[in-house]
Amino acid sequence: MITMNDREFKQLTDLIRCNYGISLSKEKKSLIIGRLHNILSKKGLNNFSEYYNYIISDKSGQAVIELINKITTNHTFFMREINHFxxxxxxxxxxxxxNVKNKDLRIWSAGCSTGEEPYxxxxxxADxxxxxxxxxNTNILATDISSDVINYASKGLYSDDQVKPIPEKWKKNYFKKFDDGNSILVDRIKNEVIYRKFNLMENIFPFKKKFHVIFCRNVMIYFNEKTKHNLINKFYECTEQGGYLFIGxxxxxxxxxxxxxxxxPAIYRKE
Incomplete structure (x- = not known):
């Protein structure tokens, strides 16, 4: 197993924190090494200094995408924190x-992971x-920094174990059998969600219209206080008057x- 010294750990975690807001403590070092070890082996890199140089010299951006896909935890499930729903x-x-006179509901699932929340x-x-x-118009914008989970979510395909918590009437009305052990969402639900890769650390959010509801749950647990405060302020500015913010x-x-x-608890409103 390739080891990581303190300088290499600081280099890598500073890169992640400055660009993606994710703060990783020294207690996470072994976790990071475990998740990235295979990348270094496949690339023929001897240490994490070489890996860092590989990331910052990669003009395509694929190296840093691969890094973020590896270090982010995308654990979610249908009906999670059901009181919110x-x-x-x-x-x-x-x-x-x-109160929405033009019948245009604007909802954002920020940090949507594998899609259970927006679906x-x-x-x-629909109910x-x-x-x-x-x-x-009820299209839901669903964003995440991980291209892996965006690709997964957009398929709308889940195992029988994953859909188990869903009410039976939803399974009947909104899913169809894909194969043994898997179900897929019907198009009228799957097409309601628009998936985009997006970094919440962008200085300016590019949205032309404000949102009536923002869900950003269990994302800010990775952020320090300053980063979290700045993000909340940006959410506030792109929330409609009377709109809601849901956090974890x-x-x-x-x-x-x-x-x-x-x-x-975990529900806020712009008044």
Whole structure:
């Protein structure tokens, strides 16, 4: 196993933190070595100094994409933190349907991972609007820094174990059998989600219109306080008045440093 000295660890983690906001402590060194070892072996690199030089000299950008794909943890599942989805269905959607006059719902799943979150939102919206669905634009923007998970999510294909937590009526209405052991979302749900690779550390978000709802759950646990505060401010600026922000239950926002109003655990609103 190739080892990593303190200088190499600092080089690599500074690169990741400065460009992607992800802070990795020294306790993560063995994890990083384990996840990157095969890359160094395949590239014929002798140490992490050579790997760092390989990344920064790669003009195609593929090397850093591969790095981010390896070091990010993309663990999620359908119906995760279900109280959020219940609140979205019982409170947020009724408010939006009553107040969005142009019937253009703008929802962003930031850090969407393998797609379970945005697809769940799409199914909730389809259920809620019913026969009126065709009158609305309800496309959901789903972004992540990992091209691997974006490619996975866009297929809408999940194992039977993955879809197990989903209500039976959703399995019946919104999935079809793909093969033994796998199911695929029907097109009318799969096409509701627009997947894009996007880095939340961009200084300026390029969106022309503001969002009514932003889900960014279990992403900021990797960020330091300054990075998290800056991101929350950028979210606020691209949230419609009366819009909502959902974060993970393991995350928190300093109420004195945000303009969002606290609604309930991990749910905030722009008022």
């Amino acid at each position: 219940n609140y979205f269905n019982s409170t947020v959607l009724p408010y939006l349907v009553s 769940t939102l799409a199914m909730i919206i 809620y609007l019913g026969i009126n669905k065709q009158q609305w 239950y393991s995350e928190s926002i300093n109420h004195d440093k945000t303009k969002y109003k606290y609604i309930m």
